[in-house]
Structure formats: C-alpha cells, structure tokens
Amino acid sequence: MADKPLTRLEDALEQILGQVPVPDASETIDLADSLGRVLAEDYRVPADVPPADNSAVDGYALRLADLADGTPIAISNRIPAGAAPSALTPGTAARIFTGSEIPEGADSVVMQENTQLENGSLSVTSAVTLGQNIRRRGQDLAQGALALPAGTRIRPQEMGLLASIGHAHLSVRPRLKVAFFSTGDELVSPGQALGPGQIYNSNRFMLAGLLAEAGCELVTSDTLKDVRESTRDALQRAASGADLMITTGGVSVGEEDHVRAVMEEMGSLSLWRLAIKPGKPLAFGKISGTPVLGLPGNPGSVLATFLMVGMPLIRHLQGRNDPNITGDRVAVNFPVEKTSIRREFLRVRRAKVEERPVLEAHPNQGSGLLSSACWADGLAVVPENTTLEPGDLVTYLSFEELLR
Numbered sequence: 001m002a003d004k005p006l007t008r009l010e011d012a013l014e015q016i017l018g019q020v021p022v023p024d025a026s027e028t029i030d031l032a033d034s035l036g037r038v039l040a041e042d043y044r045v046p047a048d049v050p051p052a053d054n055s056a057v058d059g060y061a062l063r064l065a066d067l068a069d070g071t072p073i074a075i076s077n078r079i080p081a082g083a084a085p086s087a088l089t090p091g092t093a094a095r096i097f098t099g100s101e102i103p104e105g106a107d108s109v110v111m112q113e114n115t116q117l118e119n120g121s122l123s124v125t126s127a128v129t130l131g132q133n134i135r136r137r138g139q140d141l142a143q144g145a146l147a148l149p150a151g152t153r154i155r156p157q158e159m160g161l162l163a164s165i166g167h168a169h170l171s172v173r174p175r176l177k178v179a180f181f182s183t184g185d186e187l188v189s190p191g192q193a194l195g196p197g198q199i200y201n202s203n204r205f206m207l208a209g210l211l212a213e214a215g216c217e218l219v220t221s222d223t224l225k226d227v228r229e230s231t232r233d234a235l236q237r238a239a240s241g242a243d244l245m246i247t248t249g250g251v252s253v254g255e256e257d258h259v260r261a262v263m264e265e266m267g268s269l270s271l272w273r274l275a276i277k278p279g280k281p282l283a284f285g286k287i288s289g290t291p292v293l294g295l296p297g298n299p300g301s302v303l304a305t306f307l308m309v310g311m312p313l314i315r316h317l318q319g320r321n322d323p324n325i326t327g328d329r330v331a332v333n334f335p336v337e338k339t340s341i342r343r344e345f346l347r348v349r350r351a352k353v354e355e356r357p358v359l360e361a362h363p364n365q366g367s368g369l370l371s372s373a374c375w376a377d378g379l380a381v382v383p384e385n386t387t388l389e390p391g392d393l394v395t396y397l398s399f400e401e402l403l404r
Contacts, residue, residue, distance in 0.1 A: 072121035151321030249297030
C-alpha cells in the first residue's frame with residue numbers, strides 16, 4: 001500500500017463512512033439529562049404550541065370595533081396568566097398579561113404603555129390594528145408537525161422545545177464507546193520524571209478532551225509499548241467492548257510502527273496515507289468488525305486529523321444529521337509561497353485590519369507542536385497546488401465549529 005498515491009480527504013471520508021453502518025441502538029433518558037445527546041427517533045407535536053391564542057404583552061384585550069367612536073370603554077375583566085378567561089363583554093376591555101389566553105370576543109391587544117386609565121375607563125392613545133399583539137394558537141408549532149428529526153444533537157434550545165411539547169423522557173442514541181491507545185516507548189505520563197529520549201504523553205489527554213467534547217464515552221485509555229504482540233492483544237481485547245478504536249502513532253513506515261501491521265494481520269486495512277498536511281500517515285480499517293482509526297503520532301497532526309477525519313466519523317456513528325461543515329471565507333494576511341500536492345490546514349486565528357476580518361497564521365506550523373493550537377482559534381484550508389498572497393480568500397474552519 002506504500003506505493004499507492006495519497007488519498008484525497010473527500011475520497012477518504014466517503015470510503016470510511018461507507019464502510020461503517022450507523023448503530024440502531026437506543027435508550028430512554030430524562031429530558032434533564034439530554035444535553036449533547038442525539039435523538040434516536042422523530043419527535044412530532046402532539047398539540048398546538050401555544051395551545052390557544054395568547055397575549056404577547058401586558059395590556060388590554062378588546063374588540064377593535066369598540067374603539068370606532070373614540071370614547072373610553074369600561075374594564076370588565078382581569079385575566080392573569082394560567083387562568084381560563086370568560087368571554088369578553090361587548091363594549092368593554094379586559095386587563096391581560098403576557099401569556100394570558102385571549103378571551104372569546106377580543107380581536108386585539110393594546111400595550112399598556114399606549115393607554116390611559118381614568119375612573120375605571122380605558123382610553124387608547126395610539127392606532128390599533130386587527131390582531132395586534134396576539135400570538136396565535138399553533139404559531140410556534142402546529143399539531144402533527146415534525147418538531148425535531150432523529151439525528152438531532154440536543155442543545156439547550158432543543159431541550160426547551162421538547163419541554164414545550166410535553167416530553168419528559170427521550171429516546172436517544174447510546175453514547176459512543178471509544179477505546180483510545182497511544183503508542184510509543186518514549187511516552188511518559190505527566191508527573192513522572194523524564195528519562196533520556198522520553199516525552200510526556202500529551203496525545204492521551206488531548207484525545208480524552210476531544211472525545212468528551214464530542215459526547216463520547218472513553219472506555220479505554222492506555223499507552224502501548226512498541227511491541228507487536230502487546231499491540232495485537234490490546235486491540236483485540238478492546239474491539240469487543242468499543243464502537244470505535246482510535247490510536248495515535250504506529251501507522252507510519254518505521255520498524256516500530258505496529259498498529260498498521262496489526263490491522264492488516266488481524267482484520268482489514270482499507271485506507272492509509274492522506275493527501276493532507278499535517279497528517280499524511282493515517283490508517284483506517286477494522287478488527288473483529290470494530291472500526292479502527294489510526295492517527296499519526298505528532299500532536300499537531302493528531303489534532304488536525306481528528307478534527308477533519310475523526311469528527312466526521314464520530315458524527316456518522318452517532319447517527320447525527322448535521323449538515324456538512326462549510327466554514328467561512330476569510331482573507332489571509334500572510335503569503336503561502338510554495339505549493340504542495342497535499343491540502344494544508346494551517347493553525348490561524350481571526351483578527352481585524354482596518355475593521356476587516358483577516359486570518360493570522362502562527363509562525364511555527366510544526367506538526368509536533370501544540371502551543372500554536374492553543375494560540376489559534378481554527379484552521380485555514382490551503383488547497384492543493386495553491387499559493388496565496390495577502391488578501392486572498394480561503395476557507396476558515398473554527399475549532400468550535402469542527403467540534404460541534
């Protein structure tokens with residue numbers, strides 16, 4: 001496979017997602033616990049929302065025709081929110097509050113600021129139009145309409161919407177179970193003293209955070225030595241309890257890169273090497289039917305490949321129906337003088353020059369660095385075989401959007 005041409009990102013994603021079916025499992029949870037979860041079924045509106053015409057303001061409900069001669073009208077009723085109103089007496093107005101049901105016979109609501117009250121009689125000080133300040137029954141959601149489709153990731157606003165149509169319990173996809181392995185004899189856990197040739201295992205903690213942001217359940221997080229047998233045993237054990245396995249390191253061409261070889265020996269290796277920078281040595285396959293995504297070992301490459309390949313795969317496995325992430329078109333304030341056959345993802349952040357948004361690039365784009373990712377707020381996409389001059393437009397993908 002080493003002699004095959006590099007795979008374009010779009011082709012790689014099509015290939016990966018096409019090999020991985022969406023699990024059809026579901027579980028029932030309380031609405032209060034649903035933030036970040038994914039709906040497993042459609043939710044339709046059981047009754048109109050709002051269930052009756054109601055007032056959008058504090059004021060007075062009346063009949064427009066009763067204002068025709070301009071004389072004050074009497075106040076016949078008071079309707080607090082939550083009360084069932086009696087019919088409006090002709091020629092009178094009802095004191096009403098925001099959210100209160102409109103009484104039968106009223107066709108308009110006048111805001112209290114546009115009225116004067118004297119000796120129990122109401123005068124209106126502004127023009128009134130038919131139906132003003134009335135929220136109609138079913139204006140938000142009509143009975144039988146689709147409120148939220150299966151595959152919707154629940155945010156606070158979806159929680160509120162589901163509450164508004166009376167759902168206390170929801171059918172959602174189970175959290176995606178992910179096993180993660182970082183590989184390398186040189187890796188040491190933070191807090192320990194570093195020996196010669198050793199480095200701290202940053203990938204383990206970065207991936208734990210990325211997976212948590214993605215709403216996954218991390219079922220395994222281990223560091224593997226560069227030993228073929230232990231790598232094989234660990235991946236085999238994890239395959240039975242995970243929906244997805246992710247590794248960092250061990251997928252290049254070195255003698256101590258065992259993950260790719262184990263995938264070929266034990267299962268399948270269907271993809272290796274992408275036409276992106278950073279992140280060329282990326283592998284995908286299956287072991288015992290469980291998908292395995294092998295990311296590079298350099299932390300900068302891990303971040304880029306997880307965001308550009310790992311997150312689309314996770315969203316797919318979660319059964320989400322999110323639209324494709326398209327980003328924004330923003331001008332760069334830096335040049336790219338050399339072309340590359342690989343698509344580049346530069347760590348950048350948004351700034352303003354003369355009140356116009358521009359992208360600044362970190363001066364060090366090395367794949368082994370994370371300080372530039374902390375400085376940045378997203379990635380600028382430089383297409384293959386492309387040079388840039390300051391002012392040229394590129395696609396900007398924010399970290400927030402990529403982790404959505």
